Amino acid sequence: MKSLRFTSYAAKVKSPSIGEHRAVLYPEVVLCVEVYHSSRKWVKTQEFLVLGHQTLIELRDKIHCSTDQVMLKAGQHDPSGYFLIEDVFFNDLRDPSAIDYSEPIFDWLRNSKDEALKKWESITTGELQQKQKAIVGAVTDLQLPQFKAVDMHMTRFCDLTFRLGAGYLYCHQGDCKHAIVIRDMRLIHSEDVHNRAGYPIVLFQLKSRVQKCDVCKIYRATKVTVDDKWAQKNPCYFCKDCYFLLHYGKDESLLYNDFSVYDYQHD
Numbered sequence: 001m002k003s004l005r006f007t008s009y010a011a012k013v014k015s016p017s018i019g020e021h022r023a024v025l026y027p028e029v030v031l032c033v034e035v036y037h038s039s040r041k042w043v044k045t046q047e048f049l050v051l052g053h054q055t056l057i058e059l060r061d062k063i064h065c066s067t068d069q070v071m072l073k074a075g076q077h078d079p080s081g082y083f084l085i086e087d088v089f090f091n092d093l094r095d096p097s098a099i100d101y102s103e104p105i106f107d108w109l110r111n112s113k114d115e116a117l118k119k120w121e122s123i124t125t126g127e128l129q130q131k132q133k134a135i136v137g138a139v140t141d142l143q144l145p146q147f148k149a150v151d152m153h154m155t156r157f158c159d160l161t162f163r164l165g166a167g168y169l170y171c172h173q174g175d176c177k178h179a180i181v182i183r184d185m186r187l188i189h190s191e192d193v194h195n196r197a198g199y200p201i202v203l204f205q206l207k208s209r210v211q212k213c214d215v216c217k218i219y220r221a222t223k224v225t226v227d228d229k230w231a232q233k234n235p236c237y238f239c240k241d242c243y244f245l246l247h248y249g250k251d252e253s254l255l256y257n258d259f260s261v262y263d264y265q266h267d
Contacts, residue, residue, distance in 0.1 A: 020197040022196040023196065024051065024194050024195070025053050025196075027187060028053060028187070029052035029158065029185060030050070030051060030052075030187070030188050031049070031051075031052065031157055031185050032047065032048070032049060032183045033049075033182050033183070034046070034180065034181045035063055035178055036178055036180070037178070038067065038177055043206070044204065045065075045205075045206040046062075046063065046064060046205055047202070047204035048062060048202060048203060049201040049203060051199050052156065052157045053158060054156060054157060054196075054200070055154070055155060055157075056090050056157070057153040058199070058200060060092060060170070063170065064205070065176060065178070066265035067172070067173045067176040070265050073263050074262065078098075078099070078172070078173050079092070080093075081101065081171060081172035082101050083152065083169065083170050084169040084171070085161075085162055085168045085169075086145075086160075086162060086163075087145035087146060087148065088147070088150060089147065089148070089149040090149075090150055090151070090152040090155055091152055093151060093153075101171060103149075105147075113144075117142060120142065120144055120145075121142050124142070162182055164182055164184065164185060165183060166181070167179045167181055168181070211264065214231075214232060214236050214238065215239070215242040219241070221237035222240050222243070222263065223237070223238045223262070223264055224236065224237050224238070224261070225238065225259050225260065226261075227259050228261075230247075230256075237264060
């Protein structure tokens with residue numbers, strides 16, 4: 001209840017310092033959307049207020065994930081992505097190089113119906129009912145949802161069919177997945193920000209977690225290695241100095257290269 005009161009208490013939401021002003025369309029709905037960490041399950045990373053007449057693209061462009069920065073630095077950034085809300089894939093295909101991530105999923109659903117049904121049953125019934133089924137047998141004839149795909153930039157929040165508090169999916173950079181939750185919905189009121197250009201408004205942003213070097217335990221990590229035979233962990237985090245001392249000789253030549261190394265972005 002405390003968190004729900006927070007979203008309705010407009011005095012705590014500062015108006016963004018944006019020069020542009022776009023009038024809000026009335027009547028308007030304000031939604032509170034939460035985004036969760038890709039690997040630290042159910043750790044909330046961001047929380048937004050969005051307007052019902054805004055498109056899903058406007059929310060996607062505000063979502064921050066360190067994977068985007070890592071892939072950009074590596075020269076492998078992928079502009080593709082989708083939201084899966086109920087039984088609809090909302091694909092971001094604005095960029096000419098974007099890939100329809102939902103296409104191989106639909107191919108799998110068509111070509112592996114039995115496996116898909118088994119996975120869907122596991123998702124919808126849970127572990128307890130799975131055990132009951134093993135004893136008494138199947139009770140109902142389970143059917144897969146009629147999934148479909150649409151363009152993200154053509155879809156507004158007011159066009160969605162969703163359930164408050166349900167967990168949905170945001171996928172980007174190939175296989176980086178985040179749970180998203182539409183937690184609250186209400187009509188806009190006089191104390192809200194009435195500049196459409198200011199939305200989505202960030203209500204919460206998780207502070208970056210500092211990952212120290214696994215070797216010296218003092219300085220911040222700037223590199224992370226995978227399958228590194230001389231590292232004490234896998235993956236292993238290094239500050240700049242420790243990484244150089246372990247992997248380079250006196251003539252500054254690389255001692256071995258049968259491992260993967262990436263710039264580390266604190267998340």
